[in-house]
Amino acid sequence: MSSKPNTQKGLYLYDYILSGNCYKVRLFLSFLQLDHELIPIDFFPGFEHKQTEFLELNPLGQIPVLMDDGFVLPDAQAILVYLAAKYDSTEAWYPKDPKLQGRITQWLAFADSITGSCSAARLHDKLGFKLNIEQARKKGHQNLRLLDDHLVENKIVGKDWLVLNRPTIADIACFPYVALAEEGGISLNDYPAARSWINRFKKLPQFIVMPGIPPLHGMKNNEGKFFNQEGLCFS
Amino acid sequence: MIQKPVLPKNWVAVGFSQDLEKGQINIVIIEELELVIWRDHKGQAHAWDNRCPHRGTRLSLGFVRGNQLACLYHGWQFGGDGQCVYTPSIPDSTPPKSLKAHTHRCVEFLGLIWVAPLDFEHKDIRGLESHVRDSMDFQPVRSMIIYCSAENIFNRLASIPFPPSRIMSRRLRSISNMRLIRETESVFLWEDDENRTLASYQFREIQPDFVEFNCESEGTADVLLFALQKIDSQKTALHLLLAPENWSSDPISLKLAYAQWSKKLRNQLEQVF
Numbered sequence: 326m327s328s329k330p331n332t333q334k335g336l337y338l339y340d341y342i343l344s345g346n347c348y349k350v351r352l353f354l355s356f357l358q359l360d361h362e363l364i365p366i367d368f369f370p371g372f373e374h375k376q377t378e379f380l381e382l383n384p385l386g387q388i389p390v391l392m393d394d395g396f397v398l399p400d401a402q403a404i405l406v407y408l409a410a411k412y413d414s415t416e417a418w419y420p421k422d423p424k425l426q427g428r429i430t431q432w433l434a435f436a437d438s439i440t441g442s443c444s445a446a447r448l449h450d451k452l453g454f455k456l457n458i459e460q461a462r463k464k465g466h467q468n469l470r471l472l473d474d475h476l477v478e479n480k481i482v483g484k485d486w487l488v489l490n491r492p493t494i495a496d497i498a499c500f501p502y503v504a505l506a507e508e509g510g511i512s513l514n515d516y517p518a519a520r521s522w523i524n525r526f527k528k529l530p531q532f533i534v535m536p537g538i539p540p541l542h543g544m545k546n547n548e549g550k551f552f553n554q555e556g557l558c559f560s
Numbered sequence: 561m562i563q564k565p566v567l568p569k570n571w572v573a574v575g576f577s578q579d580l581e582k583g584q585i586n587i588v589i590i591e592e593l594e595l596v597i598w599r600d601h602k603g604q605a606h607a608w609d610n611r612c613p614h615r616g617t618r619l620s621l622g623f624v625r626g627n628q629l630a631c632l633y634h635g636w637q638f639g640g641d642g643q644c645v646y647t648p649s650i651p652d653s654t655p656p657k658s659l660k661a662h663t664h665r666c667v668e669f670l671g672l673i674w675v676a677p678l679d680f681e682h683k684d685i686r687g688l689e690s691h692v693r694d695s696m697d698f699q700p701v702r703s704m705i706i707y708c709s710a711e712n713i714f715n716r717l718a719s720i721p722f723p724p725s726r727i728m729s730r731r732l733r734s735i736s737n738m739r740l741i742r743e744t745e746s747v748f749l750w751e752d753d754e755n756r757t758l759a760s761y762q763f764r765e766i767q768p769d770f771v772e773f774n775c776e777s778e779g780t781a782d783v784l785l786f787a788l789q790k791i792d793s794q795k796t797a798l799h800l801l802l803a804p805e806n807w808s809s810d811p812i813s814l815k816l817a818y819a820q821w822s823k824k825l826r827n828q829l830e831q832v833f
Contacts, residue, residue: 470705474823477702481815514587515705515797517579524584541583 333395336361339379339388341368343451345444345501346401347389348535353405353497355533357412369452402433405494418494428488432495436502439468443502446509458510465511469519472503476518485525492529500526504538565593567664567677570767571688573787573799574675576700577668580605583624589791590675595664596620597673600627606640607675609662613644619661629661670698672787672799691766696783696803699811701818703799708829710769710790713798716829717763717771717786750777781805784818798822 338354340347340363354361366388367373375386383390383399390397391404393411398404409419419429442464448454449461475487487495504523506513513520526532527541534540567590574588574597585598587610596610596619606629610618617633624630628637628645636659637646644659665676669685670692676683692698706713738758741749750759759777766772769788774781782804789797802818804811 473704477704478816478819481819482812512587514589517575517586517703520586521579521581524581 333392335394337364337392338362339364339366339382339390339392341366341374341388343536344368344388345447345505345535346387346440348501348538349401349497350389350391350404350408351535352500352533353408353418353494355531356418356497356529357408358531359408359412402436402498405433405498409494417491418497420489420493425488425493429493429495432487433498435468435471436495436498439465439472439499439502442468443506443509443511446511447502447505448509450509462509462511465506465509466515469503469506469511469513469516472499473516473519476522480518486522492526496522496526501535501538508537565591567591567593567675568790569677569680570769571667571674571676571680571682571685572769572789573672574607574789575673575703575797576799577605577671577673578700579703580673585620585622585624585629587618587620588675588789591790592792594618595675596629597666597675598624598629600624600629600640602627604640605666605668605673607664607666607673608638608642609664611662612636613659613661670785670801671700672801688767688770692772692785697807698783698785698801698803699807699815701784701800701802701815702822703797704822704826705791706796706798706826706829707794708796709793710788710796713788713796713829714769714771717773782814782818798826 336354336359338347338350338361340351342365351363366379368388373379374383374388380386382397385399387399389401389404390399391407392398393407398407406419413419419426442461445454445456446458446461446465449456449458479485479487484490486492487499500523503513503519504526513523524541532540572590574590574595575586580586580597580599582599582601582603585596588595588597588607594610595607597605597607599605601624604627608619608629610620612619612622612631612633614631614636615633617631619629619631619638621632622630623632625637628639630637635648636644636655638661639645642661642663643657644655644661647653647655663678665678665680665683667674667685669689674685674688737753738750739752741751743749743760746763748761749757751757759775761773761775764772764774769790771786771788773784773786775784782802785801785803787799787801789799791797800818800822802815804814807814
């Protein structure tokens with residue numbers, strides 16, 4: 326690995342820019358406004374995450390991996406829970422309520438199913454991974470239908486997000502590979518509630534982008550300002 | 561030769577107004593024709609062929625710039641009438657009149673976005689309006705995709721083997737031997753063993769793919785509107801609207817009940833026979 330932290334102090338994320346699972350951690354670090362350092366892993370074409378040095382960090386050979394003052398934690402969903410529990414003093418992102426935590430964990434598990442379908446289809450289309458693409462897309466559509474149905478019914482009872490009327494780590498866990506689904510040939514045309522949910526994410530303070538997930542208005546005008554919802558400019 | 565799909569000569573609902581915010585761009589498909597719909601900063605919705613007249617790029621990949629739609633490829637900007645108004649690489653020139661996106665009629669009515677071809681004779685949606693009882697306060701329930709042809713949905717709506725949740729009240733559900741009777745071509749009755757009418761529902765076709773569904777039971781009446789958007793021969797979007805006799809008694813539960821019922825309806829319609 327190019328730049329292994331020489332000190333164990335601080336927050337480090339073993340990261341790949343095109344990974345939705347790494348992006349969800351970067352996004353949460355941004356929402357929590359936590360200082361951290363990214364350690365780039367050559368996921369493709371180097372498959373650095375499958376090499377001995379990385380396997381010592383995470384025997385599963387998966388990114389992301391978080392290192393917090395020497396504490397090593399793999400798995401995007403586990404990292405979200407850890408960061409919320411340790412650093413979110415407001416308890417907004419992972420409230421200390423048994424039912425809510427149960428509900429949130431349900432969506433964290435669902436996020437893995439989205440990874441296994443929508444993300445798999447994207448790896449096939451974008452990086453040429455060998456897998457059953459029809460099956461991945463079919464499962465992806467099944468997941469998106471479940472998500473869309475849930476968001477529709479939540480909206481009716483006044484909830485804009487998956488668990489509450491504000492985002493939790495459940496939303497962050499599910500967001501990236503839904504927003505990237507089209508890169509795997511899974512169209513979001515059929516899921517208006519999911520599309521609106523994606524747009525709501527992009528309006529959150531401290532929202533950050535990744536390749537394939539542009540801001541609501543991805544270009545600046547000639548004064549270097551972004552356009553907002555009203556077509557007006559802001560810096 | 562493959563023929564380019566064309567819009568049907570009709571008003572077609574393509575989604576709810578609430579699902580297209582200012583600055584938002586969506587793709588919708590009507591009978592295999594792909595359209596871009598977008599809302600400008602004044603709030604006006606537009607429906608065009610999803611193709612830049614310059615190099616054919618999908619306009620849905622672009623960005624709304626105030627009241628213009630900018631193509632992602634070369635940044636050409638098109639005004640609400642489809643006319644190209646700005647080409648960034650030659651900023652001082654006036655684009656020729658021939659540079660124009662292919663536009664369609666696009667209006668909003670009943671909280672839905674409706675699209676029709678420019679040469680459609682009933683260019684005023686009020687033709688449709690006169691068929692919908694204006695005293696009704698319709699609100700969106702939801703849009704959903706059903707893997708079933710619009711024709712099949714239309715034919716089977718009239719004989720769907722279960723009524724909406726409102727009719728399936730607790731009291732009615734406790735009656736075990738309810739029978740569905742086809743009273744006339746469009747009127748259906750739920751009767752008990754002693755031929756007493758428990759509930760009735762009636763279909764009325766307002767135009768092809770736009771159906772009104774009146775349900776009455778226990779002294780309450782709900783009106784559902786089904787706006788069907790034919791995507792292709794196997795796939796249809798259903799936009800479901802609801803107007804109960806009055807919205808005052810727990811509108812949230814009522815809407816939720818119909819949203820949940822619509823999932824059952826979708827399951828029924830997607831079962832292969």
